[in-house]
Amino acid sequence: MHARQNTAGLSTPRAAPPPIHVRDHALFLDLDGTLIEIQDRPHAVFASPALRELLRRLSDLMSGALAVVTGRSLGDLDDILEGAVDHAAGVHGFEIQRGARITRDQIELTQLAEARADLRRLLQQHELPALVEDKHASLALHYRQIPEAEELVQSIAREIAAKRGLRVLQGKMVVELIATARTKGYAVTVLMAAPPFSGRTPVAIGDDRTDEDAFSAATRMGGFGVLVGEPRETHARYVLADPSAVAAWLQMGLRAG
Incomplete structure (x- = not known):
């Protein structure tokens, strides 16, 4: 089933995304509501050992071209994922992690x-x-x-x-x-500018309105977005139902690789 396009340039996707191409794609994954179910209290969230292992193995298979792009701080993210990914963006792009190097914007506190x-x-x-x-x-x-x-x-x-x-x-x-003008779209753009992401096709996956900038950035660079949740108007091209469906899609990419 095709996405229904409207005059605002958005669409309501109905189709699942194509399989991950581990040698071509670069993955940018949201955390809450995408990889992990949303909890009433943000500090109650945890990642299962199976999810952490899935992210580690898929990142290795993709030569590191996998990042988590979240509204959480990088400190929170590391507590949850326990170092499962080498690349990430926190607080909607305010913090960028490339391996052991972390950069943060200067802001007026x-x-x-x-x-x-x-x-x-x-x-x-x-x-x-x-x-x-x-x-x-x-x-x-x-x-x-x-x-x-x-x-x-x-x-x-x-x-x-x-x-x-x-x-x-x-x-x-x-x-x-x-207090910063950064967005998840900025984070995707910055990470795509250097190895191991550069030269690949960006794929942004998220469930929330704050992920729309990432969808748009991926699309501008020749890739696509994947909305997680009920179909709605979005800049994403494809849709997955929930974090379980995201995990199954990631597992499929791991097996195909």
Whole structure:
């Protein structure tokens, strides 16, 4: 079944992606909701030994051309994957890891410190138990446990962002105040510029709105995106149902290689 195209240049994909070509493709994988099921609390997430081994083996087979591109910090990612991948991007491209080398953008932290104080005050004022995750370059407000407060939480985030000159990123039951202009698309572009990714066809896989920049970047460079979850309008060309389907697709690539 073909994707249904609309006038905005987006489509609603229905087809599963083609098999991974381990000698040609470069994989850029989101974590939460893509490789691992989303949990109510971000720190409750863990990667199974089977998933870590799958990523290690597939990365080796692809000569290292596999990266995890996540909104989490690289520290969080390493705690979860325990070094299963050599290349990664954290906090939506603010942090880039190439093997043992990690680079981070220079940012002005005063705005985030002021935003952190604003958040504490407003959450207490409205008696909201939203979970605030501090990622150094951003503040994430998780409200999965209070979905009825979604509109209020987003309103608070927009108010603080406007006051402190921060960007707002909207995810699945999370809204993020971010002090950097980087995106997952930037991370894909930077990683593709050097070995082991350069010269390959980029494939970006993710489940959230924050992955759309990665889909677009992969498409611009001759590759494609894969949406994880229910079909919706997206810049991705293909779709997989859930993290289990992603794991099965990765396993298929491992066997084919």
